[in-house]
Amino acid sequence: MAVIEVQDFKKAFGKKVVHDGVTFYVKKGECLGLVGGSGTGKSVLLRSLIGLEKPDSGKIHINGADATLYTEAQWLHVRKKVAYAFQGGALFDSMTVFENLAYPLEEHTKLTALAIKDKIFKQLDEFGLAGSELLFPNELSGGMQKRVGLARAMMLEPEIILYDEPTAGLDPYNTKKIQEAILTLKAKGVTSILVTHDMPTAFAVCDKFAFLKDKRIIEQGTIEQLKQTPNSMINQFIEGQIL
Amino acid sequence: MNPYVKLPFTEWASEQFYFFGGLYNLVKDCFKEGFKRPFYWDLLSFQIYQVGVRSLPLILVTAASTGMVMALQYGLGLEKFGGKPYVPRLVASTILREMGPVFTSLMLAARVGAGIASEIGSMVVTQQVDAIRALGTSPIKKIVIPRIMACLIILPILVAISNLIGNLGGLMIGNFELGIDPNFYYQRVIETSNIGDYLAGFGKSFFFALFIAVPSCYFGLQVKNGTQEVGVATRKAVVTASLLILVGDFFLSKLFWIIEKWL
Ligand SMILES: Nc1ncnc2c1ncn2[C@@H]1O[C@H](COP(=O)(O)OP(=O)(O)O)[C@@H](O)[C@H]1O
Ligand SMILES: [Mg+2]
Numbered sequence: 355m356a357v358i359e360v361q362d363f364k365k366a367f368g369k370k371v372v373h374d375g376v377t378f379y380v381k382k383g384e385c386l387g388l389v390g391g392s393g394t395g396k397s398v399l400l401r402s403l404i405g406l407e408k409p410d411s412g413k414i415h416i417n418g419a420d421a422t423l424y425t426e427a428q429w430l431h432v433r434k435k436v437a438y439a440f441q442g443g444a445l446f447d448s449m450t451v452f453e454n455l456a457y458p459l460e461e462h463t464k465l466t467a468l469a470i471k472d473k474i475f476k477q478l479d480e481f482g483l484a485g486s487e488l489l490f491p492n493e494l495s496g497g498m499q500k501r502v503g504l505a506r507a508m509m510l511e512p513e514i515i516l517y518d519e520p521t522a523g524l525d526p527y528n529t530k531k532i533q534e535a536i537l538t539l540k541a542k543g544v545t546s547i548l549v550t551h552d553m554p555t556a557f558a559v560c561d562k563f564a565f566l567k568d569k570r571i572i573e574q575g576t577i578e579q580l581k582q583t584p585n586s587m588i589n590q591f592i593e594g595q596i597l
Numbered sequence: 598m599n600p601y602v603k604l605p606f607t608e609w610a611s612e613q614f615y616f617f618g619g620l621y622n623l624v625k626d627c628f629k630e631g632f633k634r635p636f637y638w639d640l641l642s643f644q645i646y647q648v649g650v651r652s653l654p655l656i657l658v659t660a661a662s663t664g665m666v667m668a669l670q671y672g673l674g675l676e677k678f679g680g681k682p683y684v685p686r687l688v689a690s691t692i693l694r695e696m697g698p699v700f701t702s703l704m705l706a707a708r709v710g711a712g713i714a715s716e717i718g719s720m721v722v723t724q725q726v727d728a729i730r731a732l733g734t735s736p737i738k739k740i741v742i743p744r745i746m747a748c749l750i751i752l753p754i755l756v757a758i759s760n761l762i763g764n765l766g767g768l769m770i771g772n773f774e775l776g777i778d779p780n781f782y783y784q785r786v787i788e789t790s791n792i793g794d795y796l797a798g799f800g801k802s803f804f805f806a807l808f809i810a811v812p813s814c815y816f817g818l819q820v821k822n823g824t825q826e827v828g829v830a831t832r833k834a835v836v837t838a839s840l841l842i843l844v845g846d847f848f849l850s851k852l853f854w855i856i857e858k859w860l
Contacts, residue, residue, distance in 0.1 A: 433731055
């Protein structure tokens with residue numbers, strides 16, 4: 355069953371058309387690699403999937419339900435199950451790392467303070483962040499901020515995770531950490547979309563790929579399927595060259 | 598018509614149209630969400646501290662100076678006509694009705710309005726507002742309502758404090774510069790100030806609180822991207838809040854006079 359389904363999605367900002375008929379779906383437990391040049395609207399597409407942007411036309415289905423016309427209040431419920439890992443982490447800079455991770459738990463669960471603490475320290479360990487719980491975001495490196503952002507997005511154990519360039523600009527150590535985290539979640543059956551330029555990570559975690567170009571998805575499928583395509587840009591991509 | 602030549606008036610008018618439309622929507626959202634759980638009391642108390650306690654020194658200095666300068670001017674001006682005994686009453690009613698609420702609100706517009714707009718604007722730029730939404734929570738509840746409520750609660754209290762300090766300043770100058778006996782000054786203030794003086798000033802302060810908090814939140818949230826816009830939003834917040842206070846003051850004064858006559 356398709357957990358995420360987007361049909362004929364159109365979106366423009368003023369006169370600038372970003373998407374003009376984007377169609378794709380992701381099945382349960384799959385990871386879709388969403389690839390495209392800078393400014394092709396990958397972030398806008400992901401943001402639309404949790405209602406941060408409204409489509410001009412087209413349909414968005416989440417877990418089989420038509421979410422196109424959801425109100426903000428309805429989206430608030432969806433977002434407990436669908437996590438969005440922001441490109442820059444988007445940490446609350448008035449809160450410590452601990453408080454950032456506690457935020458979703460305090461909002462949406464009835465866990466005791468002790469249980470929350472327990473969960474957070476486990477999560478910090480898993481993301482290689484042990485010992486940084488009392489630091490503020492501005493005291494962290496870019497890589498650590500991204501990892502905290504990712505850790506926060508995963509606190510509620512979501513069914514769907516949207517990763518917006520989770521490894522962009524990171525050193526190999528941080529990249530590997532994040533790759534491992536994504537694979538761990540995938541093993542648990544989480545459905546995800548990964549926007550990335552980092553091909554080794556994409557190949558390591560994605561089941562299929564969709565190419566965003568000229569306001570549309572120009573090609574999609576598994577690696578095997580894509581090898582058959584005559585499109586030279588995609589061939590280069592599959593051979594691991596820079597897009 | 599050449600599309601590059603915009604008539605200044607139509608541009609201005611459409612801007613105002615969007616501004617008041619935006620304010621209306623923001624207030625509507627606050628009413629829609631404000632009465633639903635959860636209530637973030639801790640955020641409210643933090644904002645009360647930020648808006649109230651941290652603004653207190655500024656308000657004290659403003660109020661004392663206002664009261665002192667008014668006593669001085671009225672005193673020296675009325676001396677020729679033997680009007681010195683009227684100084685306490687004049688200073689008191691001007692402070693209670695106008696100077697207390699207006700100056701306190703203007704100082705708060707500068708301090709708190711700028712703070713609110715720039716803080717919210719920066720949160721938008723760094724995607725923290727998006728993050729609040731993405732984590733299944735409402736920016737209206739998390740950011741806007743605590744700030745508006747804090748201003749609504751704090752401003753009347755600050756105005757009351759400011760009234761007190763302003764009159765004390767007047768009393769001091771009345772004593773030292775004009776030679777009015779402090780006891781006489783005190784008695785005159787108490788005898789001549791009526792409940793209408795208090796209520797007019799007090800009633801205004803609720804409106805002024807909204808004039809400060811609502812546009813400041815609005816302009817902060819209007820920031821799209823770039824730190825440059827944060828500066829613009831801050832400027833607009835302070836200018837708009839101050840203008841609303843000054844222009845609104847006239848109409849509110851008129852309104853309260855009408856209400857008083859009526860009672
Ligand atoms: N809120 C917005 N207002 C206006 N234009 C926007 C907005 N958000 C995105 N855009 C435009 O949409 C295009 C796609 O942006 P984005 O999705 O961030 O690209 P990317 O694929 O690099 O993630 C860009 O040209 C950007 O300028
Ligand atoms: Mg992007």
